[in-house]
Amino acid sequence: MKTRFGWRDLSIVLHYTGRILAGLSPLYLIPAFSSLVAREFAVTVDFMIGFGVMLTLGAGLAAFAPNGRRPDWVHGMTTAGVSWLLAMVVAALPYWLSHHYNSYLDAMFDVMSGLTTTGLVLLQDLDHVSIGINMWRHILTFVGGQGIIVLALALFTDSSGGGYGFYVGEGKDERLFPSVMHTAKSIWRISLLFLVIGTVAFWLAGISIGLTPIRAFLHGFWMYMATWSTGGFAPMSQNVLYYHSTVYQILTFIFFTLGSFNFALHSAVLRGNRRELLKNTETVSFTITMSLTLMVVIWSLVKLHVYPDLVALIRKGFFHLASAHTTTGFMTIYPQQFANEWGDSAIAAVIIAMMIGGSACSTAGGFKGLRMGILFKAVLQETRRLMRPSSLIMVQKYSYHGARVLSDQQVRNAALVVLMYVAIFAIAVVGGCVAGFPLLQSAFEAASVTGNVGLSIGVTTTTIPAGLKVLYIFNMWAGRLEFMAVLASMGFIGIFFTRSKI
Amino acid sequence: MVSRETGAAVIIHGVVVEILYTVALGLLGICICTIIAELVK
Numbered sequence: 001m002k003t004r005f006g007w008r009d010l011s012i013v014l015h016y017t018g019r020i021l022a023g024l025s026p027l028y029l030i031p032a033f034s035s036l037v038a039r040e041f042a043v044t045v046d047f048m049i050g051f052g053v054m055l056t057l058g059a060g061l062a063a064f065a066p067n068g069r070r071p072d073w074v075h076g077m078t079t080a081g082v083s084w085l086l087a088m089v090v091a092a093l094p095y096w097l098s099h100h101y102n103s104y105l106d107a108m109f110d111v112m113s114g115l116t117t118t119g120l121v122l123l124q125d126l127d128h129v130s131i132g133i134n135m136w137r138h139i140l141t142f143v144g145g146q147g148i149i150v151l152a153l154a155l156f157t158d159s160s161g162g163g164y165g166f167y168v169g170e171g172k173d174e175r176l177f178p179s180v181m182h183t184a185k186s187i188w189r190i191s192l193l194f195l196v197i198g199t200v201a202f203w204l205a206g207i208s209i210g211l212t213p214i215r216a217f218l219h220g221f222w223m224y225m226a227t228w229s230t231g232g233f234a235p236m237s238q239n240v241l242y243y244h245s246t247v248y249q250i251l252t253f254i255f256f257t258l259g260s261f262n263f264a265l266h267s268a269v270l271r272g273n274r275r276e277l278l279k280n281t282e283t284v285s286f287t288i289t290m291s292l293t294l295m296v297v298i299w300s301l302v303k304l305h306v307y308p309d310l311v312a313l314i315r316k317g318f319f320h321l322a323s324a325h326t327t328t329g330f331m332t333i334y335p336q337q338f339a340n341e342w343g344d345s346a347i348a349a350v351i352i353a354m355m356i357g358g359s360a361c362s363t364a365g366g367f368k369g370l371r372m373g374i375l376f377k378a379v380l381q382e383t384r385r386l387m388r389p390s391s392l393i394m395v396q397k398y399s400y401h402g403a404r405v406l407s408d409q410q411v412r413n414a415a416l417v418v419l420m421y422v423a424i425f426a427i428a429v430v431g432g433c434v435a436g437f438p439l440l441q442s443a444f445e446a447a448s449v450t451g452n453v454g455l456s457i458g459v460t461t462t463t464i465p466a467g468l469k470v471l472y473i474f475n476m477w478a479g480r481l482e483f484m485a486v487l488a489s490m491g492f493i494g495i496f497f498t499r500s501k502i
Numbered sequence: 503m504v505s506r507e508t509g510a511a512v513i514i515h516g517v518v519v520e521i522l523y524t525v526a527l528g529l530l531g532i533c534i535c536t537i538i539a540e541l542v543k
Contacts, residue, residue: 193513194517197517250528253524254524254525257524257527257528258520261520266516266520269516269519269520270513270516271512271516272512272515272516274516277519277520287527287530290527291531291534294531294538295538298534298535298538298539298542299542302538302539302542310539313539314531314532314535317535318532318534318535321531322531
């Protein structure tokens, strides 16, 4: 049994990290080509520089020979965690070169916000950024939604061992197929299928509200990518409000709700298993928690007379709650309106919705409906156990692609992840308060970054202290990877440098 | 699974079912908004 990590382990991690980065480098060519077509030649150069740096770094790291050793579980997890951090550092280069950021830290914040599908923005003067930069923002959030490791696994042509460690390290533990690479390819096939459908739908909606066909296509393409990946980015600073369109709002609701569903659920339904939609623990959990939090939000908004009529109540109250619960972060109001108009109880309900989030193995964040369902079933099981004779063996079942028996290990795993979420949420709340923000606003923003949501109550601006930005970056990263890869990375680095035994 | 083995008709049917499901969720949300708004008024 391995008791410490040495240079050979490090070389395995660096080798596969390099391969992932090199695999991601062609993504730069998409915004480079877009900006070239749009005659934004300086922007094209920025992206070609980024492409060169990413490819060189990736190839350089991949040159570390793993000496024929196959990566094991720890290597896979550590690689996942480190890859996300290095991808953030390098992908920020075109942002920084665009001069739309006050610092490189702000640029890295926006990359992590995009990759983790959070959607908070520190970019300056969004309404006047180039087509290339807007393309990059939305490509990052789309790829991040599926997972950068999933993309790399889909591109790998050989069957690298330890693939499951990479995959789980990215917060996805549901295999659609026995082979991880086959699963990764299937996830991309599902996303690309909906990419075509969604882009056409948004394109037509854009034309119907008066955008020119080319502008409608670009906005449709970007909005779809931000919607499906539950990212919340939009090409204009007013976000969805910019379009003043009911059709746009309905489309975003449909596609961010779909994006928050488990890829295994999509897979089952697309194979003809429609009943899974109604029986699955995650969809049931989502419907219940969404309904309960919606009741509180609407009750609060009506009590405070925030919106004058039912249509406004639905288009603002319901839309933002759905945007929060699916961890999308689209907004049709300004951040300060949350703070000044919505009232404490509505804000508290939105915070809870943001923390719960969407489904496991989806593009969404939060601690996920599956864990919510498992913990609820565990409470139910314990209650029933108390009511029955002690000699009786209790079996609790839940529906998740067929009936499954709830095990103590599942309950323990779910409880641990929820506990970790709450812990880093609490740290971010304290961080916000230390930076001088009120408790409720700090809690709202902390839930937004931890759950990878992107709704803002006005805390996240370029003027907040650098320490708070770093804390938020950590929370986005840890929340997206669901801690295992983060713990593995920190453990690996700590053990490697201290030379201590496990 | 979206794969070469899955027929196009089954996939299209699945896509339509998923979209209709989200529409149903939206209608449920609208119903909740309407009922709560009426109760609180």
